[in-house]
Amino acid sequence: MASLAGGSPSMPAQKPPLDPRSVINWQAPWRLKSNHDHPAVKLLKISAGTKNLKFGKIIHAHLLVSNQASENNVVENNTLLNLYAKCGQLSGAQRVFDGMRMRNVVSWGTLMAGYFHAGFCSEVLELSRDMVKVDNLRLNKYVLSTVLSSCAGDGLYCKGQQCHVYAEKSGLIFNQHVKNALVCMYSMCEDVEGAMKVFNGVPGLDIFTYNSLLTALLEHGSLSEALDVFRKLLEADVEWDGASYVGVLGLCACLKDLKLGSQVHSRMLKSGFNSDMFVNCAMIDMYGKCGEITKARKAFGSLKARNVVSWTAILAACLQNECFEEALKLFFEMETDGVRPNEYTFAVLLNSSASLSAVAYGTSLHAHIEKVGYEDFVIVGNALVNMYSRNGDIELAYSVFAKMRSRDPITWNSMISGYSHHGLGKEALTVFRDMLAAEEKPNYVTFIGVLSACGHLGLVEQGFYYLNHSMNMLGIEPGLEHYTCIIGLLGKAGQLDEAENFMRSMPVKWDIVAWRTLLNACHVQWNYHVGMRAAEVILQMDPNDVGTCILLSNMHAKFKRWDGVVKMRKLMRERNIKKEPGLSWTEIRNNTHIFIAGDNKHPESVQIQKKVRELLAEIKPLGYVPDPASALHDVEEEQKVDYLTFHSEKLAIAYALMKTPPNAPIRVIKNLRICDDCHSAAKLISKVTNRLIVIRDANHFHTFRNGICSCADYW
Structure with missing residues (x-):
């Protein structure tokens, strides 16, 4: 047999396509060897393992040309099946399968696995029925695991239950692959009780089962059951892997159990998993959800290498701890490091800008999202x-x-x-x-x-x-x-x-x-x-x-x-109970302007107060009358009216009208409940200026349009 490298020193630098005849002596008496040692079988396995469909097809073609392909050679045909299935060529796999005169459980299982990995779960169940009816074969542990996984993937819960009965009757329930598949099937079908029944009823579970069940329980919010699985994991004589730490840290995060999370962190360091990127991200998330943003930052800072997952984890931790501005600043650092954001990064940033009411930043993020093609997520x-x-x-x-x-x-x-x-x-x-x-x-x-x-x-x-x-x-x-x-x-x-x-x-x-x-x-x-x-x-x-x-x-x-x-x-x-001062703010060209009632500190306060007086004069013919009750002070009526005139909402609206184009909407945020007088004034101002005015107060959004508010005057 010739070398796989082929060629000679005198050959040109650009090598021609590999000719199988340079690899194998095609006239050699292959049939004298056992089927598993057959050179063609070995090469087909290599092609399947490397997903080199082109080379595999060449092997298949020469078997056909040299009349050495046999409909009765089960091992050879199963290897061909495996090649096409692993390379995602289901039509080719089906043709090989249909042309086989002799098939065994491996043949059926290989084709089922191909359909399962391609996402055709219903077809897997049809094949399993045909396997029993047509070839009178029984499901083995591998085939049953594939069928159970298909039931989970397609939500075929009743079929999965039938497979569970079959597993118990056949004794396959005690096989590790089957147990894992059953736990996953029940978990993905949101039957926590069924998953726990398999978990508790069948001895000898491995770390994969613990990890799968723990992850599924956390996804469905079944924290008490997840805690029970965690306790049994501690008692079991199994070695934790990276997925175990991710799951357990996720549990600590959901429970907001900082003490337990710190203990898991210590165990992680002793076990040498501190270099695992996903484990570190889970740790950052845990500290973030437990309110320890400082420890989350420290964990992030200790990372030797950072990717989009770790950056997104620290951004999410900032969001969870209301450090919205810090999240936006970190994003600039992330871009400086040359790390491209993904859909989760953008989601965190958008939610941070929402919490800051930074509409200009949110709008620019939206434009960036459309540019990079993430809007469909x-x-x-x-x-x-x-x-x-x-x-x-x-x-x-x-x-x-x-x-x-x-x-x-x-x-x-x-x-x-x-x-x-x-x-x-x-x-x-x-x-x-x-x-x-x-x-x-x-x-x-x-x-x-x-x-x-x-x-x-x-x-x-x-x-x-x-x-x-x-x-x-x-x-x-x-x-x-x-x-x-x-x-x-x-x-x-x-x-x-x-x-x-x-x-x-x-x-x-x-x-x-x-x-x-x-x-x-x-x-x-x-x-x-x-x-x-x-x-x-x-x-x-x-x-x-x-x-x-x-x-x-x-x-x-x-x-x-x-x-x-x-x-x-x-x-x-x-009782030393102090009223929070009433503030209103508006964003103009990426700058936030904050106002307090009677504010004289703004550089343009004289012009702003003049604008307020002009607006109130304009709306008086429409029926605006200052409401002294809104001042809520036991003082003279004239003093109350003066106090009302320059409430923070009115100042913010006036300034926004001064600084924005004629048709632009006005957006104001108020930290307290908007008073009755400002509410009445805003309605009429929206009418005389023909502007959309949106005020977000402590209770509601108020959208003022043409003299009417969306709250119907109830807030």
Whole structure:
């Protein structure tokens, strides 16, 4: 047999295609050797292992030309099957298979594996049935593992259960490959109980089983079961690998168990896995989710080599710990290092810019994403919808949503909740109906947005229908967030007594947010007595709750009970409860301008205050009358009007009108609840200037257009 290198020193530098005749003496009596030692079989195995289909086809062709290919040679044909299957040439594999007069379990198993790896899981099950019926063969451990994996990949849960029964009857259940495949099948079909039953019922599990089950349980949020698997992993006499550390660190992250995570970190260092990139990324993620951003930074800084996965991990840790600006700065360092972002990187950056309300940065990121071709990734689309929604541009959020080629539950939930936060209940319910029409199953989060939308529209009966019927039909247990939405719904409808009775009669452990929802509704609906009772409950739960103290003081002032205002202010001084100063800010050409009521520190404060006076003069003919009650101070009416004139919202709107093109939308963020007077003024300013004005306050988005607000004057 000639050398595989072939050729001679005198040959040209560019070698001609390899001629199999230079490799093998094709007239040699191959049939005298055993099938497994056959030179053709060996070369076909090499071709399959290296996925060199071209060379394998040459071997196959010469077998056919020299009449040495045999329909009855099972080993040779199985090797050919393996070549075509591994190279993804299913049509070629099927032709070889169909031409075989003699087939064994390996023949069927090889073809099934080819179809499985190509993603044709249903075809694998059909082949397994034909194998039993046509050739009267029994499934072995390898074939059964492939069939189980196909059931998992295609969600064929019932077929997988039948295979489980077969495994128990045949005794294959005790084979390691079969056990692993069963655990994976149940896990991927979201049957945690079934996976745990196999795990606990069959002895002798290996590290792959632990890793697979732990990963699946974490993906499905089954933390108690994952913790049980972890305890058994500690007791088992198996050596951890990199996947084990990734899974266990992921568990620590989900549990936010810093102590356990630190112990795993120590074990990792002793075991020498500190150079594993994926393990290090899992460690960064763990520290980030446990609130230890400093340790996450240290772990990242200790990496000798950094790739896009590690950079994205530290960016995500910054996002989780509200270090949004740092995340954006790190991205510039990442680009300087020459590391290209992936879809997950862009998702983190978009969510960071959403939290900062940095709409200009988010928009530039969107342009960059389109340029590099990542806009079709679902995770990126979801982040874009979230970014535009939270930056007050719900129209652009929907534009992104409408263009997405594929959507997941997060996509639908983001759009529904986005519309709800903007007070657009009708649009939110329309998207919900579209979600049902698309046969996407709603989840726990979906109904928070849906019930919130019902609240904006005051649809009491429909809201209770969703709570008591739709969620029950889908097997979704209502939680505190859903019940709090119901309180908001009853409050919007003016049914405050019913809301209070609902809270006192339901066996729900209400939190401060729920009671404050009722208190806020009482403030809007001018119901002093129910509001006082709600405030009393909140202050019993947290005597130093700043928001409640301020809202209670505002209610006393609204009803001109100045003795109550004085009492609350005295109480706040005694308890050292300080009201957060009201701030409003707007972004102009990538620069953020912050305003405080009566602010004189801005370089253009004189011009801004002049612009405010001009705007108020313009809207007075339309019916604007300063609302002294919004000042909430026990002072003379004239002083209250002066105080109202230069509220931070008005200053920000005026400055944005001065510095933006005539048709550009105005976007303002307020750290507290917008006052009634500024709300009335903003509506009329949007009309006289023909501008879209979006104000995001502590409670809602307010979209002012042509004298109307999206909140329908309820916030």
